[in-house]
Amino acid sequence: MNDTSFNPRDCGTCPIRHRAVCSRCEPEELDHLDDIKYYRTYEAGQPVIWAGDPMEFVASVVTGIATLSQTMEDGRTQMVGLLLPSDFIGRPGREHAPFDVVAVTDLTLCCFRKKPFESLMGSTPSIGGRLLQMTLDELDSAREWMLVLGRKTAREKIASLLLIIARRDAALHKRLPKDGMSFDLPLTREAMADYLGLTLETVSRQISALKKSEVINLQGKRQVHIPDLQKLIGETGDDVDGGHIF
Amino acid sequence: MNDTSFNPRDCGTCPIRHRAVCSRCEPEELDHLDDIKYYRTYEAGQPVIWAGDPMEFVASVVTGIATLSQTMEDGRTQMVGLLLPSDFIGRPGREHAPFDVVAVTDLTLCCFRKKPFESLMGSTPSIGGRLLQMTLDELDSAREWMLVLGRKTAREKIASLLLIIARRDAALHKRLPKDGMSFDLPLTREAMADYLGLTLETVSRQISALKKSEVINLQGKRQVHIPDLQKLIGETGDDVDGGHIF
DNA sequence: ATCTTGCTTTGATCCTGATCAATGTCAGTG
């Protein structure tokens, strides 16, 4: 929580703290780097890449939301990650995408061609270190999510997802999650179900139940209002003390 | 699959490919490194570290099996990782353990004090790179496990776990998993249940069911024999083609 | 305005896996 002022050359969110290639820094000034770095936009619903496809870039999310997911032959789908602005996509050193990546909303990626990115990593060890820290964070999140998938009830799952989105939304707007906050729910009921290992009907029912218990309010179907953050946290089943406040 | 002969100075399994600190390399010769590196043994059932405790070392598993798990206040437990020989424990740059680590069998760890390990990382960039690759692998495994937890049936979950253990056992003994293989099941029914997000009764019933379907055979309660590996793979619900053979 | 279309809600019923409870197995011990 150092209150360093925002530096457009080093926004602090992208993995590459290097002024030539920082992903959110005045794109128009960096056009001459086209052969290393480029922006790419996707419409809501469009696939970014399918599992198994060769992946010749790494990227970080500039705006919008994407999902990482896995589908079985018979169509059962499990979302394994939610990619929000500042999240990183791609595995340096790997040939193929391990999972499907799909744009949920309109999406802008800041992409780096993989080869030049890897040589940049070689010459700038701090990038590798940053990437290791980010990967460790993601691993911890994935493991925390395993508890949600394996042991929580439907109601606790919904509450956990809402809390995560609320916190990430607050973090994105650089403020603390607090009582009375509202945010836009970026996922359809089906996408939430795929994330939580539920059916969309169960998601809908549990959201209705949380509304009836006045844990949340809805304006329309997608705008969520949280009157009492502690009440929502209480519904997640998590240890109230142990919670990291992001 | 390069058939390089085994080099006791660089066993190829531990993250630290550096001859002063390779974890499985002739421990007795390295006693003078006591202040950086030391071996530690735990009995079956002993905790290695609890979530939230300060963690002043990183380690790699030399022999035995440990589990990474998370427990809710009301006692619901979810295992989030299985640590087998050559697996790495610890997060350079982090103060506290994120999860509980418990020895399932007798366990030997090769520990490195964190500070010297971190400075070694600083002076030897290849260690960081290796660690990044290992962490990316673990992240992929964790995400694959999310599909198991979120979308698979009890029978598919059991089959998936047996297959993972069979493959890791085969890899450990440096041979391919094949028909007619046998291995020792290192986990109790309860530990399997914690891993799979099931109850121990369901685990027991599904193991009995797989036995009745002749997908597996049991000698005693822990010795598993697999007469037809493809049959087991067929029970996992996974895409038969897409399977990586380790 | 009416019709689409995609998303969501709600209802009725079913089924998988949880829960509660009893019994079985076996290695270790006196």
Add this chain to the structure above:
DNA sequence: CACTGACATTGATCAGGATCAAAGCAAGAT
């Protein structure tokens, strides 16, 4: 040997969430 205690199996019943089905709702298209 019988006794103990930890682990495992099996049975009976229950409940949470899935499944199948029918409307409801809102934004765009005609």
